[in-house]
Amino acid sequence: MSISRGRGLQANVxxxxxxxxxxxxxxxxxYSLAAxxxxxxxxxxxxxxxxxxxxxIPMLGIALAFSYLSRIDVNAGASYSWxxxxxxxxxxxxxxxxxxxxxxxxxxxxxxxxxxxxLALFDERLAENTALSTVVGAAWFLVxxxxxxxxxxxxxxxxxxxxxxxxxxxxxxxxxAFFHTGNARAFDWSWLGFxxxxxxxxxxxxxxxxxxxxxxxxxxxxxxxxxxxxRRTTGLAGLIGVGIVFLLFEVFTIAVxxxxxxxxxxxxxxxxxxxxxxxxxxxxxxxxxxxxxxLSTIATLETTLIQVTRxxxxxxxxxxxPSALGRVHRxxxxxxxAIVVVGAxxxxxxxxxxxxGTVGDILSDxxxxxxxxxxxxxxxxxxxxxxxxxxxxxxxxxxxxxGGLWPLLGAxxxxxxxxxxxxxxxxxxxxIGVGGLAVGLIPMLWYWRQGSDYYRPAKLDASRAVxxxxxxxxxxxxxxxxxxGLSTDF
Numbered sequence: 001m002s003i004s005r006g007r008g009l010q011a012n013v014x015x016x017x018x019x020x021x022x023x024x025x026x027x028x029x030x031y032s033l034a035a036x037x038x039x040x041x042x043x044x045x046x047x048x049x050x051x052x053x054x055x056x057i058p059m060l061g062i063a064l065a066f067s068y069l070s071r072i073d074v075n076a077g078a079s080y081s082w083x084x085x086x087x088x089x090x091x092x093x094x095x096x097x098x099x100x101x102x103x104x105x106x107x108x109x110x111x112x113x114x115x116x117x118x119l120a121l122f123d124e125r126l127a128e129n130t131a132l133s134t135v136v137g138a139a140w141f142l143v144x145x146x147x148x149x150x151x152x153x154x155x156x157x158x159x160x161x162x163x164x165x166x167x168x169x170x171x172x173x174x175x176x177a178f179f180h181t182g183n184a185r186a187f188d189w190s191w192l193g194f195x196x197x198x199x200x201x202x203x204x205x206x207x208x209x210x211x212x213x214x215x216x217x218x219x220x221x222x223x224x225x226x227x228x229x230x231r232r233t234t235g236l237a238g239l240i241g242v243g244i245v246f247l248l249f250e251v252f253t254i255a256v257x258x259x260x261x262x263x264x265x266x267x268x269x270x271x272x273x274x275x276x277x278x279x280x281x282x283x284x285x286x287x288x289x290x291x292x293x294x295l296s297t298i299a300t301l302e303t304t305l306i307q308v309t310r311x312x313x314x315x316x317x318x319x320x321x322p323s324a325l326g327r328v329h330r331x332x333x334x335x336x337x338a339i340v341v342v343g344a345x346x347x348x349x350x351x352x353x354x355x356x357g358t359v360g361d362i363l364s365d366x367x368x369x370x371x372x373x374x375x376x377x378x379x380x381x382x383x384x385x386x387x388x389x390x391x392x393x394x395x396x397x398x399x400x401x402x403g404g405l406w407p408l409l410g411a412x413x414x415x416x417x418x419x420x421x422x423x424x425x426x427x428x429x430x431x432i433g434v435g436g437l438a439v440g441l442i443p444m445l446w447y448w449r450q451g452s453d454y455y456r457p458a459k460l461d462a463s464r465a466v467x468x469x470x471x472x473x474x475x476x477x478x479x480x481x482x483x484x485g486l487s488t489d490f
Contacts (some may be wrong), residue, residue, distance in 0.1 A: 009076060009313070010333035013152040014227045019220045019234060022156065023241025025163040026216030026307075027108075028300030029248040030170055030292040034273040035113050036213055037256055039367055041265050043424075044206035046188075047196035049253045051206035052213060056246045059214045061410025062378045065244045065385035066221050067235025068403045072388065072465035074230050077314030078221035079381040084462035086387040087380065092445060092454075093320055095377040096311050097440030102215075102373035103308035105432065107346035109366035111137030117294040120274065121287065127271070138350045143344045144302045148309065151332040152226045155302060161258050162299040169292040170248055176280045177255035187258055204420035208371040211417065213249055215242040215374045219303045222310040252276070304341065312338040318454040320447045364430045368421075372433030375418040382411025384460075391463035402460075 014022070040048045066078070075081035077096055084092020112130070115137030120127035127133065147158050190196065197203040220237045222229040256265065256272060259279050268275045277289030313335035316325025329336040385407045386393075392406040422430060448455050 008333075009225045009310075009328065009335070010152060011226065012228045012232075014156055014223060016229075016233050018156045018160075018224065019227055019237035020307075021159055021163055022223060022303060023217040023220050023237045024167070024244050024295075025159050025299045026219035026243050026303040027214055027241060028168065028216060028296045028303075029245050029252075030166050030273065030289070030296035031110065031113065031300055032213045032245075033249065033252050033256075034117075034271065034289075034293040035109070036209060036367055037253060037269070037272045038134070038265050040213075040253075041205060041256070041262075043209055044198070044202060045196055045262075046191050046204060046257055047194075047203075048257065049191045049195065049250055051203070051210045052246070052249050052253055053192055054203075054213065055207045055210035056242070058410035059211070059378075060239070060242055061406040061408075062382050062414070063217065063235075063238045064402050065382045065407035065410065066218055066238050068385045068407070068462075069381065069388060069460075070221050070224055070234045071231045072462050073460055074224045075314060076222055076225045076310040076312070077318075078218065078224070079312055079377050079384070080311055082388070082460060083377075083380045083384045084454060085457045089455045089457055090448075091380055092457075093315075093444045094437065094440055096315060096320075096426045097444070098377040098437055098459060099311050100308050100315075100374040100379075101436040101440070102370045103304045103311075104342065104345060104349070105366050105370055105373075105436070106318050107141065107301070107306050107342075107373035109370065110297055110304065111141045111346075111350065113137070114140045114294060114301065115299040116271075117290050117297060120271070120290050121294070134350050138347060140298050141346060141350075142343070144298060144305060144391075145339060148302060148305045149329070149332060149334055149336060149339050151334055152223065153203070155306065159299055159302060160296045162302075163448040165385040166292045166295045166299065169288055170252070173277060173280060173285070173289060174248070174251045174255075176285075177259065179277070180255075180259055180280050182279065183258050185258060187254065191254065191257060201420055201458045204417050205424040207413075207417045207423040208375065209367060211374050211378070211414070212348055212367050212371045214242060214245065214305055215370070216300060216307075222307045225310075255280075299331070299442075305339070306478050309335050309338040312342070319452040320454045321443055332411055354392045365426060365432060368425050368429035369432035369436070372418055372421070372425075372430075373437060375414040376437065379411045379414035379418070382407040382414065386411075388460045389462040391461065437448075 037048070040051060044051050069082045073081055073085065079099065080092055080096025083095040115133035115135065116127040117237050118140070119129070119133060148155055194203070197206065217238045220234040220241070224234045225472050227233050256276055260272070260276060264275055265272055273289045273293055274286045277285035289403050312321060312325045315321035316323050316327070316338065325335065325338045325341065327337045328334065389399065389403045393400050
């Protein structure tokens with residue numbers, strides 16, 4: 001195997017359309033709906049569309065934060081770099097660690113449904129077998145591991161096929177659900193209000209689960225060193241991705257409320273979308289939506305692998321984690337050591353997950369734990385943009401609203417959800433969520449003592465950032481922007 005130290009990721013591989021596809025795939029609309037709808041309905045009942053709506057508003061604030069920060073610092077570590085250079089390197093490391101841990105947990109939470117959905121195409125009873133689902137899910141995981149190892153071009157080609165088919169199926173069923181006549185209950189506008197929440201604590205628990213729905217669009221920022229004109233493209237793609245998945249989430253969650261009874265939702269906790277498909281289109285509907293969920297799950301395994309391996313690559317490059325993680329394969333320009341390490345850890349977790357219970361039980365605790373970690377690193381990024389742009393916020397109303405107020409409110413919302421939901425979650429979810437973050441203190445303090453330059457950062461200040469000219473999606477010869485894809489000034 002031909003490897004190299006000190007090489008960067010391959011620059012200028014992805015274009016604007018590619019990055020939008022990656023943003024949508026990162027949020028995994030079909031998977032999120034299938035795996036999380038029963039959990040959300042169990043937490044907030046008929047208020048599930050409202051939880052998604054009121055989480056989308058602060059989530060757009062966080063997407064704006066990522067957009068503004070990516071303009072002044074191109075780094076595969078994204079929030080790990082931005083938070084470290086604005087708030088404090090310790091907070092930056094915790095931000096990166098939160099992403100690494102949440103993504104690693106997701107390897108189990110995502111691979112199990114990939115396995116069970118694949119089995120459900122052949123026999124519904126096989127899908128309930130946790131051990132068999134784990135084996136098939138692990139097989140899909142290894143395939144995606146190979147695709148991610150093969151480079152950004154191969155990754156995006158696979159993504160275009162999987163997400164393309166998924167979105168066509170979802171669009172078809174969105175239309176069919178609208179014209180469906182056999183309703184369990186009539187649509188009520190109160191589902192988009194606050195009346196169905198069980199107080200503020202109930203709203204917080206719903207918002208935490210809703211954050212998991214949206215999570216993943218920020219993969220575009222982790223791909224910034226491999227994207228053409230990334231200072232403009234990655235942030236724009238993230239915003240478009242959040243908008244697209246919001247519409248899909250609302251349409252299908254309202255359809256679930258209208259078409260399925262509470263009993264149907266409860267009895268099919270990890271298979272709600274297939275049941276909805278069967279109601280809307282008996283015979284073929286369930287199978288087609290199972291295909292959509294399977295493709296969505298496999299696609300989001302790929303984007304999550306990108307997020308965690310690029311974050312570990314940035315940490316290895318900065319020597320805040322073992323420097324071997326910063327090694328890049330000479331032929332494929334991918335962080336091969338980080339990919340191998342993540343693969344080995346995830347496979348061990350697959351084995352351990354079999355002792356935790358059914359697919360539904362594992363999903364419920366994992367989703368809540370991941371929600372806590374998402375709230376931490378999204379919230380820190382929301383604060384980071386305000387600090388980075390503090391000298392320019394009053395120069396225009398757009399700067400004040402989009403680079404300051406909205407991201408700040410998004411950050412405060414994320415932190416509030418984190419604190420408020422702690423009283424509502426199971427002990428297992430809190431242990432996984434908060435305990436996973438606490439483990440990060442060990443490598444953080446160790447490499448701080450080793451003197452990593454990351455802990456002596458050049459402060460990120462938008463007023464001193466060099467304005468870069470627009471670069472077209474198709475680079476032209478020697479005049480192409482060669483600094484795209486290079487490491488930052490750590």
